Amino acid sequence: MTARCTPCRIPSAGPGRPAVLVVRHAPDALDARSGADPQEAARLVTAARALGEVHVVRLTGAGGGASDDAERVGRYGARALHDVRVGGDAAHPRTLAGAGAGAGAAAVADLAAALGVTTVLLGARPHEQELAALVAHRLGAGLVTGAERVEPGPDARPVAVRRSFAGTWAARVTVERPRAVVTLRTGGLPAVPVPDAAPAPVCPHVAGPPAGDRGWRLVERAEIATGDRPPLVGADVVVVGGGGTGGDFGPVDELADALGGAVGATGVAVAEGWADAATLVGQSGVTVSPRLYVGAGVSGAVHHSNGVAAAATVVAVNPDPQAPIFAHAHLGIVGDLFDVLPQAAAALRRLRT
């Protein structure tokens, strides 16, 4: 009855408790970033604990991988750390999977099946969403992406809460298959250590052969020069400077570059001649629908707010706590953009090196 991990013989869970698999996957180019973010692993394991006995799988490819250590995941209650080394395409940033689905997804699906887990939990970054989909595809599992939280359901399976349409609707999503794969937005979720924690035992695995010859071949790689920003229209990330910049867009540019985003400006900034009219965001300029909008020194006048209404996530930095933009912001920071933006950009850059 009790499923066990094949190499290490660790039982997947105790009686009456389902097993839950937390997947940590950092493609080679992102390993340092993920490694520098131990809080995410702690939050995922904490969330998973509510659903059952937690196993963490750490996927590592040729170029490195997530650096969650056994002590850390043990502190948050993980029962075991499965160290899976995969070759080939699993090491690539984001998918670029070869024929089929990629060795990483196959390894995770095999482990999930071997442990008899009911839920596979991942973070919600793009490469994690893609891995989640491929794992669900292999397992025939239900998939919920970008959940805000997960709760135990009436049976061993979870219920996920997901927001859609710019957060104006919340849906409780149940899974119609024996297994669920859920990607979780961990921002705002707690990381709670367990008492009497011990380091999780580490179980090494070797994944099957990498995907065949029909995968991608890297033929060229170059560093992108700073300042080579994407155009505003259609950008995934937009950082907008307003009157609060006083004409110095340095911090705005810096954060945009750290995020690989575009730079925009408000009507005030354009009227003052601080920014090019082509960068005007709002009703009379460019309407944007990025995944992330950051307004710095932006008051949030209605003709500007209408232009950013479609942004999935709105962050605002303004010294005036009464600024109208805070009514639209998912994260509002009452502060000086000249302090906050460079500090955030530096933190993001640190994760890249």
Place this chain on the structure above:
Amino acid sequence: MTIVVCVKQVPDDASDRGYTADGRVRRDADDATLNAADEDAVRVAVGLAPGAGAEVTVLTMGPPSAARALRRGLQLGAHRAVLVTDAVLAGSDVFSTATVLAAAVRRLAADGGVDLVLTGAASRDARTAVLPVLLAAELDMPCATGATEAAVTGGVVRVRRRAAGRLEVHEADGPAVVAVATAVTDDQPVTTAAIRAARAVPVVTWTVADLGLDPLTVGHPAARTRVAEVGSCPPAGRVLLVDDGTAGERLADYLITNGLVP
């Protein structure tokens, strides 16, 4: 040969978006439009088709009204349009959608070969962006996401993409599924001549039976998840914090943990 662009009709951002009583996304809104990211994919396809000696087919799955999204694709320069529409497809999840689109791509391939399958970066309503990898898995094709450029020469697909501050060029033996990054094309206005030309192209309609699919494997009954309960509510997770000297660090942490760092 054919470049297939999978597109989606989505509710307009300005419209009153929401769910039906049984927890499906409302798709009946008469202001539904072609997903903006998919316009980029169509423009990329139209741009590279002459060099590749290929024609562009826009493909979608949806209610009959989704033909509007295809019409827009034709106005942007696509040559043919295929709509997979069937009452049994209502309530399809992303796995169903991938199954159906893959079957349609296989049929197009059987009709004369497919060089490349393009998609947009993500749909504006779901934003999960996992359709491309699932479609590739169904078709057993290599898949690349986030491509800023794509080309196909002599059966070899080449993509250029940004990854973690680097510019990379990859090649694979085609056909392949490539998701195009947003904003990689110029937003050229559509001419009246193009609108007239698009009107002359018929939208080919296929059903689930035409694709040889078992109706029980698609649509609402096959959906792997259910929306048990929905509620319209003010956006939660609103956080207002006063800078105590660490707000920049907390902002970076927020962006990372919410998956907002590309």
